[in-house]
Amino acid sequence: MKNPVAQVEPECQPRPGGSLDPSDWRALRAQGHRMLDDMFDFVEHIRERPVWRPIPDGVRARFHAAVPTTPTDLAAVHDEFMRYILPYATGNTHPGFMGWVHGGGNVAGMLAEMLAAGLNANLGGRDHVPIEVERQITHWLRQLFGFPGSASGLFVTGTSMANLLGVLVARTGALGVDVRRKGVAPSRKQLIAYTSEAAHGCIAQAMDISGLGIDALRVIAINHRHQIDCDALARAIAEDRSAGLAPFLVVGTAGTVDIGAIDDLAALAAIAQREELWFHVDGAFGALAILAPDLAPRLAGIAQADSIALDFHKWAQVPYDAGFILVRDGVLHQSTFAAPAAYLRRETRGLAAGSPWPCDFGPDLSRGFRALKTWFTLKVYGTDALGAVISHTCALARHLESRILATPELELLAPVELNIVCFRYRGDDADRLNARIVADLQESGVCAPSTTRIGDDLAIRAAIVNHRTERRDVDALLDAVLACGGAVASSCAA
Numbered sequence: 001m002k003n004p005v006a007q008v009e010p011e012c013q014p015r016p017g018g019s020l021d022p023s024d025w026r027a028l029r030a031q032g033h034r035m036l037d038d039m040f041d042f043v044e045h046i047r048e049r050p051v052w053r054p055i056p057d058g059v060r061a062r063f064h065a066a067v068p069t070t071p072t073d074l075a076a077v078h079d080e081f082m083r084y085i086l087p088y089a090t091g092n093t094h095p096g097f098m099g100w101v102h103g104g105g106n107v108a109g110m111l112a113e114m115l116a117a118g119l120n121a122n123l124g125g126r127d128h129v130p131i132e133v134e135r136q137i138t139h140w141l142r143q144l145f146g147f148p149g150s151a152s153g154l155f156v157t158g159t160s161m162a163n164l165l166g167v168l169v170a171r172t173g174a175l176g177v178d179v180r181r182k183g184v185a186p187s188r189k190q191l192i193a194y195t196s197e198a199a200h201g202c203i204a205q206a207m208d209i210s211g212l213g214i215d216a217l218r219v220i221a222i223n224h225r226h227q228i229d230c231d232a233l234a235r236a237i238a239e240d241r242s243a244g245l246a247p248f249l250v251v252g253t254a255g256t257v258d259i260g261a262i263d264d265l266a267a268l269a270a271i272a273q274r275e276e277l278w279f280h281v282d283g284a285f286g287a288l289a290i291l292a293p294d295l296a297p298r299l300a301g302i303a304q305a306d307s308i309a310l311d312f313h314k315w316a317q318v319p320y321d322a323g324f325i326l327v328r329d330g331v332l333h334q335s336t337f338a339a340p341a342a343y344l345r346r347e348t349r350g351l352a353a354g355s356p357w358p359c360d361f362g363p364d365l366s367r368g369f370r371a372l373k374t375w376f377t378l379k380v381y382g383t384d385a386l387g388a389v390i391s392h393t394c395a396l397a398r399h400l401e402s403r404i405l406a407t408p409e410l411e412l413l414a415p416v417e418l419n420i421v422c423f424r425y426r427g428d429d430a431d432r433l434n435a436r437i438v439a440d441l442q443e444s445g446v447c448a449p450s451t452t453r454i455g456d457d458l459a460i461r462a463a464i465v466n467h468r469t470e471r472r473d474v475d476a477l478l479d480a481v482l483a484c485g486g487a488v489a490s491s492c493a494a
């Protein structure tokens, strides 16, 4: 990589007291091209870098420095980025990153982020084409999920936020818009929601934040494939009704966070319809399996959902962050959040036209242009290629599964439903052994799986999400687990 410090261009600095634009645009342009080239180098040569490396104390300490009151040249700040930020990032652009459920990003999305930052559009409202881009993505999702033209959509940070919005719209559906002024207490209905043991923790958090309370979430047992037990769900609803409570929401998951299980969404849709419940799908990563022809049939029933939460920044590889909520009843969605204000007055012409605005569909008024990097990603690659990436990550997971099953030292801890494999190295004190293996692997820079618990056991969890991950990376993970597990086990025995 180039050393930008050798080419410091003080002309990139603005004139004192004036605009923040540079005094010398040519110098800025040259510096900007160096910054762009560095990021191309970073992505092009990502395999040559460690996946992740521990942060040295001296590097961490640099970020405790006082607020800068005087200028620093752009090239010098860029140099700091190259030396002290870039090498110590999460690592999820790397093909060896298999921890949690992180997308790998993509270069078209990266460039679109730069364009969006240059445009500096605020997508809270007003009449401009960036909002049309976001509306186009809503339209594309309506098509993909078979939602009607009246369905609404909104970019948010991630699925945690999208699930919260889904719970809030469902709450309005159950209690009416008055709940916004009076809160939940006056209705005297105790609203009850249902999800499975395998659901993400943000569902409980959404119940908490929405004022309904975590105890009003019934956590239903799962079957051997980690899908919600629909009989147990029906029994729980009946018990709550006979106790005088008010069931209002069922949350199904398309791609559980631990193992990637997909609930029987058609069965959940039928229960929700029969019981008159709001049917929300947490499809953080799994909903976009709709793009993969071999996986899409497993989402049968998602078209009946009242709302779907998903992330473009996971399986669709859009750079962080790009969460999304799609709501079948756009009017109810709007009535959950829209709040008139004099300073947000709408007109039929001029810049204040184009109502309703995105700020009418969520709590954010200032909103960035997340839609652009998503739009670029979808257009540049097309949904067929993204679907092929999604299928490929599942094929890699099956390859890993078959190697684990053929290796006596290893034990598969959960069925491989999509792209996530949970397993462990057999041994005494297996939880400690496997936690140590995972930390050692992360620190080695070779690969970065994470851990979770499957029943009572701590599992090594490999979530294969990144489009750059290949069979050799999965093999490298397995070989590293075996080498590390063997070394740790023999050091404990010694």
Ligand SMILES: Cc1ncc(COP(=O)(O)O)c(C=O)c1O
Pocket (backbone or CB within 6 Å): 100, 101, 157, 158, 159, 160, 161, 200, 202, 253, 255, 256, 257, 282, 283, 284, 285, 311, 323
């Ligand atoms: C099933 C599920 N729901 C919700 C989330 C939270 O999504 P986010 O991290 O985008 O808020 C995740 C994250 O991995 C997830 O897997």
